[in-house]
Amino acid sequence: MRIRDMQDEMLRLKKEKDVCILAHSYQAREIVEIADYMGDSFQLSVMAQKAPQKTVFMCGVRFMAETVKILSEDKRVVLVNPLAGCPMAEQIEPEMVEYFKQKNPEYTIVAYINTTAALKTVCDVCVTSSTAVKIVRKIQNDRIAFLPDCNLGDYVQKQVPEKEIKLLQGGCPIHASVTVADVENARRLYPGALLLVHPECIPKVVEMADYVGSTSGIMEYAKNSPHREFIIGTENSIAEHLQYICPDKRFYPLSKKLICPNMKLTTLVDVLNALKGEGGEEIVLSPETITKARRCIDEMIRLGG
Ligand code: 13P
Ligand code: SF4
Numbered sequence: 001m002r003i004r005d006m007q008d009e010m011l012r013l014k015k016e017k018d019v020c021i022l023a024h025s026y027q028a029r030e031i032v033e034i035a036d037y038m039g040d041s042f043q044l045s046v047m048a049q050k051a052p053q054k055t056v057f058m059c060g061v062r063f064m065a066e067t068v069k070i071l072s073e074d075k076r077v078v079l080v081n082p083l084a085g086c087p088m089a090e091q092i093e094p095e096m097v098e099y100f101k102q103k104n105p106e107y108t109i110v111a112y113i114n115t116t117a118a119l120k121t122v123c124d125v126c127v128t129s130s131t132a133v134k135i136v137r138k139i140q141n142d143r144i145a146f147l148p149d150c151n152l153g154d155y156v157q158k159q160v161p162e163k164e165i166k167l168l169q170g171g172c173p174i175h176a177s178v179t180v181a182d183v184e185n186a187r188r189l190y191p192g193a194l195l196l197v198h199p200e201c202i203p204k205v206v207e208m209a210d211y212v213g214s215t216s217g218i219m220e221y222a223k224n225s226p227h228r229e230f231i232i233g234t235e236n237s238i239a240e241h242l243q244y245i246c247p248d249k250r251f252y253p254l255s256k257k258l259i260c261p262n263m264k265l266t267t268l269v270d271v272l273n274a275l276k277g278e279g280g281e282e283i284v285l286s287p288e289t290i291t292k293a294r295r296c297i298d299e300m301i302r303l304g305g
Contacts, residue, residue, distance in 0.1 A: 003030055006268055010034045013275040020053035021271065022068070024060035025215045026235040026263035029244065031059050031271060038241075040216040041067070041113050042128035046301065048072055057274060059266045062283075063089040066117040069283040070293045080274045081266040082281035089114045091148045091170035097122045100145060100168065107145040107166060110136060111296060112152060114172070117285050121292035123147075124299070129199055130214035131304030133159045138303045151176060155199040155206055174260045175200035178233065182255040183208045186231045190252050196221060197233030197254070209233065222246065235260050 001009075011034060014021055022044050023035035032038045037047045041064055048056050048068040055076040058065035063086055065079035097109060097119065111123035112132070120126060127135045129152060136144055136156050142163045146153035148170025157165040178201050187195070196218045197209035206212055211221050215238055222230050222242050229250045232239040236258050239251040273279030285293075 003268065006272060007034050010268075010272055010275055013272075014057075017055065017275065018053045019055045019057055019275065020048070020051040021057045021059065022048060022064075024058075024064060024263065025219065025241060026237045026260055027059045027266060028237065028264070028268075029240060030268050031266065032241065034268075034271065035059065040128060040130055040214045042130050042214070042300075042304065043216060044068070045071055045113070045297065046305075048075075048077075057271065057280065059271065060084070061086040061089070061262050063114055063116060065283045066285065066293075067113060067297060069285055070117060070120070070290050070297055073287075073290055077283045078274055078280040079283060080280045081270045084262045084265045086114050086172075086262060088112075088148055088170060088172045089116050089119075092119060092168060094118050094122045096168075097147070104145065104166075106141075107143045108139050108141040110139070110144050110146045112147065112149050113297075113300070115148065117289050117293045120296045121289055123296050125303065126296045126300040127304070128214060128300070130217055131300065132156050132199075135300060135303045136160050136163065136165070139163075149200055151202055151206070152199045154203050155212065172200040174235065174258060176202055177257045178202070178205050178255050180204050180208070182257075183231075183233075186252065186254050190229060190231055190250075193229035193231045193250070193252060194225065194227050195231045195233060195254070198235075201233055205233065219245075222249070222251070234258065235263060237263070 021035045023038045045067045049071045057078050061084045069077040109123040113126050113128045145166045147168035150167040153167040194210040196211045233254040236253040239253045242251045
């Protein structure tokens with residue numbers, strides 16, 4: 001079967017079965033083409049809530065599918081490739097946060113959305129990379145404990161110096177692998193290009209960037225900029241999507257290490273199989289987990305929307 005024929009079959013099946021397909025922007029081009037929405041983790045969680053379909057497929061990683069389920073309890077939510085997890089999401093156990101809260105009751109616990117549903121149940125508010133600074137500024141407390149991404153937390157601290165932000169250690173192994181030497185090398189190869197970087201990169205790399213933002217922030221910046229060349233400091237799919245969207249500009253991956261193996265697990269065949277009812281995993285969360293985790297996400301949408 002040719003890719004185009006497979007995609008046509010999927011478009012037919014998703015209509016027939018009333019399925020909304022969400023694709024995180026780290027997904028491959030051929031998946032984005034058959035999705036109803038592509039976006040960053042914040043946009044997808046809002047889109048899922050608004051989607052009229054009764055079933056939602058997540059082409060992304062597990063915490064994203066869990067977030068959709070928490071926000072849309074009555075919908076059937078399917079993680080298209082059940083093996084796709086985010087290692088950062090599982091770095092901190094809920095018990096560790098409970099212990100921290102006992103010792104430090106004066107802190108507001110801010111959880112990056114890249115966390116498990118179980119962890120969200122013990123936190124106060126979620127943030128995404130596109131909303132973290134705005135939300136931390138709005139929180140009515142000057143003492144913040146931020147988890148699990150200490151690189152994003154460090155970036156937020158620099159934007160919001162008036163608050164004290166305690167970083168609970170963790171991070172994205174993919175973005176954190178980029179070094180200052182990688183930036184120097186890319187700048188040598190592409191001297192006229194602007195450097196656009198995700199805040200999950202280490203602070204020294206973030207400091208060298210011309211623009212820092214979420215996946216959608218980076219895409220918007222590149223689309224609207226009068227500049228013609230860009231080094232992309234986030235997962236390499238973003239450089240690929242941008243090249244399609246802006247064929248007259250040039251996009252260069254910052255590093256060949258910026259490939260997330262979990263995001264790359266989902267294939268077109270996985271989507272087709274899930275649509276046929278032969279694959280994917282339905283996300284099941286207890287009503288208690290949904291109620292508790294939802295407070296954290298609702299607060300994110302209220303403060304970040
Ligand atoms: P965004 O919120 O920018 O989409 O990031 C999600 C992610 O997993 C980054 O590594
Ligand atoms: Fe998780 Fe990093 Fe992959 Fe994003 S890029 S899904 S944070 S491992």
